[in-house]
Amino acid sequence: MTLLDEYYRKRTQLIADDRALRVDAVNGDRFSEKSRQADVILRRIREEEAKSIWAVEHEEVPHPFPGMEFLTGKDIILKTQLFNIITKMPKGALLHVHLDLTVNGNTLLALALQYASIHIRASTRVTPDSIKSVELEFRPLPPSFVPQCISLCLPTYKPGQWIPLRRAREQFDAALGGTQAFDRWVASCLTINPSDAYITHNNNIRIWDKFRAAATLTRNLVYFAPVWRAYIRQFLEETFTDGVSYVEARINFSPKYMIGSDGEENVPHKEWLSMFQDVLVEFNGSLRAQGRDDEFIGAKIIYTVIRNCEPEELEWYLNDCIEMKKLFPGIIAGFDLVGDENILRPLKDYLPQLLSFSTLQTSQGLPEHHHIPFIFHAGETTGDGSIADDNLYDALLLGTKRIGHGFSLVKHPKLMSMCRERGVALEVCPISNEILRLTASMPMHPLPILINHGVPVALSSDDPSLFQNMGLSFDFFQVLAASNVTGLLTLGHIARDSIQYSMLTADEKARATLKWEERWERFVDEIVEFDGVKRN
Numbered sequence: 304m305t306l307l308d309e310y311y312r313k314r315t316q317l318i319a320d321d322r323a324l325r326v327d328a329v330n331g332d333r334f335s336e337k338s339r340q341a342d343v344i345l346r347r348i349r350e351e352e353a354k355s356i357w358a359v360e361h362e363e364v365p366h367p368f369p370g371m372e373f374l375t376g377k378d379i380i381l382k383t384q385l386f387n388i389i390t391k392m393p394k395g396a397l398l399h400v401h402l403d404l405t406v407n408g409n410t411l412l413a414l415a416l417q418y419a420s421i422h423i424r425a426s427t428r429v430t431p432d433s434i435k436s437v438e439l440e441f442r443p444l445p446p447s448f449v450p451q452c453i454s455l456c457l458p459t460y461k462p463g464q465w466i467p468l469r470r471a472r473e474q475f476d477a478a479l480g481g482t483q484a485f486d487r488w489v490a491s492c493l494t495i496n497p498s499d500a501y502i503t504h505n506n507n508i509r510i511w512d513k514f515r516a517a518a519t520l521t522r523n524l525v526y527f528a529p530v531w532r533a534y535i536r537q538f539l540e541e542t543f544t545d546g547v548s549y550v551e552a553r554i555n556f557s558p559k560y561m562i563g564s565d566g567e568e569n570v571p572h573k574e575w576l577s578m579f580q581d582v583l584v585e586f587n588g589s590l591r592a593q594g595r596d597d598e599f600i601g602a603k604i605i606y607t608v609i610r611n612c613e614p615e616e617l618e619w620y621l622n623d624c625i626e627m628k629k630l631f632p633g634i635i636a637g638f639d640l641v642g643d644e645n646i647l648r649p650l651k652d653y654l655p656q657l658l659s660f661s662t663l664q665t666s667q668g669l670p671e672h673h674h675i676p677f678i679f680h681a682g683e684t685t686g687d688g689s690i691a692d693d694n695l696y697d698a699l700l701l702g703t704k705r706i707g708h709g710f711s712l713v714k715h716p717k718l719m720s721m722c723r724e725r726g727v728a729l730e731v732c733p734i735s736n737e738i739l740r741l742t743a744s745m746p747m748h749p750l751p752i753l754i755n756h757g758v759p760v761a762l763s764s765d766d767p768s769l770f771q772n773m774g775l776s777f778d779f780f781q782v783l784a785a786s787n788v789t790g791l792l793t794l795g796h797i798a799r800d801s802i803q804y805s806m807l808t809a810d811e812k813a814r815a816t817l818k819w820e821e822r823w824e825r826f827v828d829e830i831v832e833f834d835g836v837k838r839n
């Protein structure tokens with residue numbers, strides 16, 4: 304054997320030893336022969352498309368690459384066969400999504416236009432010059448309200464005057480492009496645009512300004528009882544269609560009331576959940592009618608509060624959360640604090656309240672097995688030793704069942720092993736992290752570090768209305784596209800595990816996993832069959 308032969312023998316062995324520690328190899332025996340064949344096929348397609356699609360210039364995207372900035376690359380992603388296949392994959396559970404930021408702007412606008420009571424106003428008259436900077440706001444108003452103007456574009460429009468949404472749309476200046484331009488304009492204000500993320504607000508501090516603006520604008524449309532129902536239904540339909548079979552969605556309960564059909568702010572939290580429950584029952588009914596009810600396990604809610612409330616005020620919310628758990632025991636799955644961790648209050652500020660949550664629950668008559676777990680956001684930051692990063696210590700000390708984001712966890716060897724040992728899964732949101740500028744693109748994302756060091760992970764979408772990533776296909780795609788090694792088995796492993804890390808009971812998990820496995824086998828069968836037909 305020559306020196307070079309000997310070297311190559313060692314090299315091959317080292318690669319094999321290293322790969323053997325990756326999550327797909329460690330869990331390799333969980334997968335069928337068909338799964339392996341499908342994995343090989345997907346690797347081949349990924350390699351081909353790296354050349355045929357990602358290595359060529361596209362109109363307006365001069366430097367595409369797999370795992371690139373999502374908002375710029377999305378149209379290219381939609382052209383790939385790899386993405387098309389991923390859309391059919393059974394995804395398991397979606398464990399991190401803010402329900403009130405899911406349905407996209409165009410669909411939300413269409414829903415809003417069904418209600419005459421919804422009004423719009425602008426910070427200044429809308430003209431070709433002002434349209435880029437004008438701020439707008441929506442609000443359902445009581446029937447007694449009499450509008451003073453009929454168009455946002457008239458010279459007589461005074462800043463802040465409310466106009467019925469339908470009128471504002473019909474009367475939108477033809478010089479601006481009429482109703483179609485109105486729709487485009489409103490939709491763009493309800494989302495984060497590529498120019499926001501990659502040009503004007505291109506860092507993790509500034510992009511939150513865009514995030515807040517779009518989220519605030521969305522609130523008065525979604526937190527309107529008639530829209531709320533339709534919105535939840537739309538979310539469930541789209542999520543289910545993408546192959547998700549179970550959801551734990553966060554609802555922002557900071558506002559104590561939503562607006563009712565009478566235009567008054569008078570709908571309390573229990574009604575929000577009661578509507579959620581009704582929609583869920585209706586949705587299940589429609590699935591049953593199609594004979595597809597066994598593909599959907601259900602949906603639960605994680606009660607969330609924005610981390611800017613005073614610690615004393617949090618007591619009200621904790622009590623309210625317990626109240627909601629008593630009314631909807633099958634729906635409330637956890638408690639969390641949300642919002643930009645870099646500037647809002649750290650978990651540490653709420654320790655007295657959070658530490659007594661368990662005794663509070665007992666004293667309010669909730670038996671221990673019904674106690675509401677913490678499922679905290681923590682470490683959604685580029686920081687190392689910043690207050691946002693330090694939230695990881697508190698989340699784990701407080702006994703969080705999972706961690707929302709945990710982007711900075713890889714900097715903490717002790718915390719990584721705690722997650723591994725306790726089975727605390729990270730709800731990793733690749734596209735969210737990239738658009739909020741924690742990472743410039745997917746190849747730089749720490750996800751492979753986490754999964755290949757045995758930290759459990761559930762892929763999630765976070766805020767699909769802002770990021771244009773409804774369902775889980777886009778996030779799974781970004782993960783697959785950004786690596787030469789991560790393959791279909793890793794995606795399958797993550798999808799199956801998402802059920803294990805959910806708040807379902809042991810029996811429900813067992814049933815859901817069984818269902819998932821059946822669907823997975825059908826999925827890989829199809830990949831192999833289709834590939835065979837194509838090649839013959």
Ligand SMILES: O=c1[nH]cnc2c1ncn2[C@@H]1O[C@H](CO)[C@@H](O)[C@H]1O
Binds near residue numbers: 401
């Ligand atoms: O990525 C995130 N990190 C922290 N908070 C978030 C994120 N996405 C959404 N929210 C919070 O949840 C509310 C909607 O339910 C948003 O208004 C925002 O405060």
